[in-house]
Amino acid sequence: MLSIRLRDLARQVGVHPSTVSRVLSGDPTARLSQTTRARILQLAAATGYRPNRLARSLKIQRTQILGMLIPDITNPVFSVLFRAVEDAAGAAGYNVILCNTDDSPARLGQHLRMLGEGHVDGLLLATAHRDDPFIDELRDRGMPYVLLNRRRDASEDCWVVPDDRQGARLAVAHLVALGHRRIAHLAGAGDISTTATRLAGFRDAMAEHGLAVDETLISEAGLTEAAGERGMARLLTLPADRLPTAIFVANDFAALGAVAAARAAGLRVPDDLSVVGYDDIPPVGWIEPALTTVRVPLKPMGRLATEILIQRLGGSLAPAEQPVQVTLSVDLVVRRSSAPPPTAEPSFKPRTRVSQPETLGSLTSTVERSTPR
Amino acid sequence: MLSIRLRDLARQVGVHPSTVSRVLSGDPTARLSQTTRARILQLAAATGYRPNRLARSLKIQRTQILGMLIPDITNPVFSVLFRAVEDAAGAAGYNVILCNTDDSPARLGQHLRMLGEGHVDGLLLATAHRDDPFIDELRDRGMPYVLLNRRRDASEDCWVVPDDRQGARLAVAHLVALGHRRIAHLAGAGDISTTATRLAGFRDAMAEHGLAVDETLISEAGLTEAAGERGMARLLTLPADRLPTAIFVANDFAALGAVAAARAAGLRVPDDLSVVGYDDIPPVGWIEPALTTVRVPLKPMGRLATEILIQRLGGSLAPAEQPVQVTLSVDLVVRRSSAPPPTAEPSFKPRTRVSQPETLGSLTSTVERSTPR
DNA sequence: TGAGTTGCTGCAAACGATTGCGCACGCTAT
DNA sequence: ATAGCGTGCGCAATCGTTTGCAGCAACTCA
Numbered sequence: 001m002l003s004i005r006l007r008d009l010a011r012q013v014g015v016h017p018s019t020v021s022r023v024l025s026g027d028p029t030a031r032l033s034q035t036t037r038a039r040i041l042q043l044a045a046a047t048g049y050r051p052n053r054l055a056r057s058l059k060i061q062r063t064q065i066l067g068m069l070i071p072d073i074t075n076p077v078f079s080v081l082f083r084a085v086e087d088a089a090g091a092a093g094y095n096v097i098l099c100n101t102d103d104s105p106a107r108l109g110q111h112l113r114m115l116g117e118g119h120v121d122g123l124l125l126a127t128a129h130r131d132d133p134f135i136d137e138l139r140d141r142g143m144p145y146v147l148l149n150r151r152r153d154a155s156e157d158c159w160v161v162p163d164d165r166q167g168a169r170l171a172v173a174h175l176v177a178l179g180h181r182r183i184a185h186l187a188g189a190g191d192i193s194t195t196a197t198r199l200a201g202f203r204d205a206m207a208e209h210g211l212a213v214d215e216t217l218i219s220e221a222g223l224t225e226a227a228g229e230r231g232m233a234r235l236l237t238l239p240a241d242r243l244p245t246a247i248f249v250a251n252d253f254a255a256l257g258a259v260a261a262a263r264a265a266g267l268r269v270p271d272d273l274s275v276v277g278y279d280d281i282p283p284v285g286w287i288e289p290a291l292t293t294v295r296v297p298l299k300p301m302g303r304l305a306t307e308i309l310i311q312r313l314g315g316s317l318a319p320a321e322q323p324v325q326v327t328l329s330v331d332l333v334v335r336r337s338s339a340p341p342p343t344a345e346p347s348f349k350p351r352t353r354v355s356q357p358e359t360l361g362s363l364t365s366t367v368e369r370s371t372p373r
Numbered sequence: 374m375l376s377i378r379l380r381d382l383a384r385q386v387g388v389h390p391s392t393v394s395r396v397l398s399g400d401p402t403a404r405l406s407q408t409t410r411a412r413i414l415q416l417a418a419a420t421g422y423r424p425n426r427l428a429r430s431l432k433i434q435r436t437q438i439l440g441m442l443i444p445d446i447t448n449p450v451f452s453v454l455f456r457a458v459e460d461a462a463g464a465a466g467y468n469v470i471l472c473n474t475d476d477s478p479a480r481l482g483q484h485l486r487m488l489g490e491g492h493v494d495g496l497l498l499a500t501a502h503r504d505d506p507f508i509d510e511l512r513d514r515g516m517p518y519v520l521l522n523r524r525r526d527a528s529e530d531c532w533v534v535p536d537d538r539q540g541a542r543l544a545v546a547h548l549v550a551l552g553h554r555r556i557a558h559l560a561g562a563g564d565i566s567t568t569a570t571r572l573a574g575f576r577d578a579m580a581e582h583g584l585a586v587d588e589t590l591i592s593e594a595g596l597t598e599a600a601g602e603r604g605m606a607r608l609l610t611l612p613a614d615r616l617p618t619a620i621f622v623a624n625d626f627a628a629l630g631a632v633a634a635a636r637a638a639g640l641r642v643p644d645d646l647s648v649v650g651y652d653d654i655p656p657v658g659w660i661e662p663a664l665t666t667v668r669v670p671l672k673p674m675g676r677l678a679t680e681i682l683i684q685r686l687g688g689s690l691a692p693a694e695q696p697v698q699v700t701l702s703v704d705l706v707v708r709r710s711s712a713p714p715p716t717a718e719p720s721f722k723p724r725t726r727v728s729q730p731e732t733l734g735s736l737t738s739t740v741e742r743s744t745p746r
Numbered sequence: 747t748g749a750g751t752t753g754c755t756g757c758a759a760a761c762g763a764t765t766g767c768g769c770a771c772g773c774t775a776t
Numbered sequence: 777a778t779a780g781c782g783t784g785c786g787c788a789a790t791c792g793t794t795t796g797c798a799g800c801a802a803c804t805c806a
Binding site: 051054058072076079098110113119282283 | 376423424425426427428430431436438445446447449452453455456459460463468469470471472473480483484486487488489490491492514629655656659660661
């Protein structure tokens with residue numbers, strides 16, 4: 001990249017580099033004659049001069065680059081999240097460096113080290129664990145960041161997360177309304193806020209409906225399709241009278257696995273077993289049966305987190321500022337994987353409206369057309 | 374990011390900054406006493422010193438950052454591609470800035486301008502059009518780049534693309550072997566190399582099998598689900614005796630749309646209509662019926678392109694070097710969306726082996742288990 | 747003893763921008 | 777005539793590194 005420099009421009013116009021800099025950066029305090037301004041502008045346009053951002057960044061201590069860490073871009077949850085982040089960042093003149101960690105502390109640390117060496121102004125983190133020590137380090141070094149999707153426990157971090165407690169309640173309320181009583185839950189890792197909250201929400205919702213939680217129906221499986229298969233397979237070893245008639249799964253991938261395992265065991269979905277997933281990634285609308293799931297507002301989350309981060313960067317970086325913590329409402333998308341349980345008559349209250357004063361989110365459910373696509 | 378500087382370290386140890394720099398960057402030509410070396414290393418570790426990459430980059434004229442441009446990360450084709458790129462880049466010590474263009478020239482130009490201002494060492498482009506003028510500009514400015522997935526016509530660019538001609542032939546050979554004679558094609562845009570080549574390959578393959586191409590069965594639709602629906606709907610307006618019994622679609626998204634439109638018109642897939650897609654994005658293995666499609670080796674493509682780019686960066690940047698141009702073999706994944714045509718008896722040669730001396734790729738097909746997942 | 751070699755480190759100029767400060771000029775007011 | 781002020785621009789330091797070159801001691805060899 002052999003490029004023309006500020007100095008070259010200045011020499012050609014016959015002025016000092018500082019003058020060119022002032023003209024080009026539109027310094028409002030500078031008093032410049034219209035003639036030199038015009039000559040500089042014209043020559044800059046003619047030569048196609050582009051300032052060297054590297055030098056500029058070094059001087060002004062800002063790169064206009066953000067870093068984003070996610071487990072895996074191949075997962076639609078994160079690709080949608082990133083897309084929203086990149087759009088919002090681009091609109092504000094920022095670029096984004098994206099790093100996949102596979103939730104491995106080693107890769108996380110490695111990326112964080114690279115990013116911490118000065119090339120990024122701030123960080124969007126979608127990889128947080130509930131007690132993540134890496135984030136403390138960032139905080140100590142004064143690197144601005146916002147957590148996305150997952151958050152830490154009792155922290156002073158800024159974050160934007162979905163209302164997972166509400167999501168779990170919507171799912172359970174839906175299944176209960178259909179007539180289910182024995183409801184299982186396939187949980188994710190306990191050290192991740194999203195899945196931990198979904199589990200807690202599940203327990204709460206069961207209690208609110210006066211249903212005892214059978215601990216054998218709760219298992220920590222994981223968030224992959226394979227994990228869902230294993231978790232479901234484990235449940236299916238229970239004696240027939242203790243089998244669940246419905247299952248709420250911590251995310252859509254695992255739900256896909258659960259459906260596969262149930263079918264492999266000869267069960268029909270939703271006739272013999274209702275399945276509710278979480279996230280609403282696009283493919284689950286296409287499969288047979290289309291999955292009932294909790295929709296997480298990924299795009300607004302990504303946009304919001306980015307705007308919060310950028311605002312922090314622009315403003316005073318006083319670390320004493322109040323952290324911004326946002327919980328976004330989710331909603332239930334009812335498709336074809338959920339139905340009344342085999343033996344039961346349909347619930348006498350097919351559309352129960354559960355009171356839940358302490359959550360902000362609405363309890364509305366979206367019902368989608370379920371015609372073949 | 375209040376950070377300790379090289380100078381601070383030097384002062385504490387009582388040596389000149391240059392000495393510290395030499396120790397820390399492991400300069401092989403420098404002859405340094407073991408004692409100073411040890412003291413510097415120790416203090417650096419103790420203080421957690423991290424060199425400022427920005428300053429370093431400015432000096433050495435390399436940022437260790439790559440840029441990648443793609444239409445949309447939300448499309449699995451590109452998220453898998455990016456994942457492979459990021460892995461390969463990370464292994465070589467590079468970060469990657471990712472930009473979505475939505476195939477819009479405006480956004481492309483905007484991103485290219487930002488990236489061209491000095492923060493990236495090279496570019497991976499998955500957005501090329503067959504006569505892309507933006508790329509000429511890059512070339513003129515001496516910015517190293519490698520095209521990925523799509524390429525330009527008759528150019529001196531480096532690129533890594535799938536063998537789309539072979540892919541189209543595999544698809545057609547498969548359909549012909551099943552007994553199909555009236556085969557339609559839903560094409561993508563003509564100014565993009567992948568889809569243009571798939572169309573050309575389709576024509577060639579039909580000719581090779583002695584089948585006339587009915588031009589009314591070829592339509593340029595687009596690469597989205599909606600485009601596939603529209604394209605299929607258009608075909609379905611043909612009189613019954615001119616309808617195709619099979620359709621080869623330029624990508625999986627459009628194939629999904631085609632399946633939906635066919636069903637909406639009362640056709641069964643594959644009983645009344647066979648559908649073959651392209652790319653093999655993960656969801657098409659989950660849907661009902663699982664889609665027969667051409668698998669593109671996205672991960673190897675991404676890895677290879679990155680390695681080529683990085684090698685160029687490391688070596689002499691002589692622009693006179695021979696461009697590296699790689700075409701990767703694809704293969705056919707036979708699932709459930711393709712079957713013999715309604716009226717015909719199965720082909721007498723169910724597994725024809727077509728000779729195609731001029732392509733390098735093998736003609737093997739992969740047959741997947743098609744049990745419900 | 748003196749010239750040449752080797753081992754270690756400092757000096758200072760880059761890289762390409764930004765920016766506080768001050769100088770010189772021309773104008774007005776006293 | 778001189779002080780005072782506004783305008784337009786140049787000077788030079790700075791951001792935090794890297795690196796070619798020079799210099800100085802101690803040691804080797806004739």
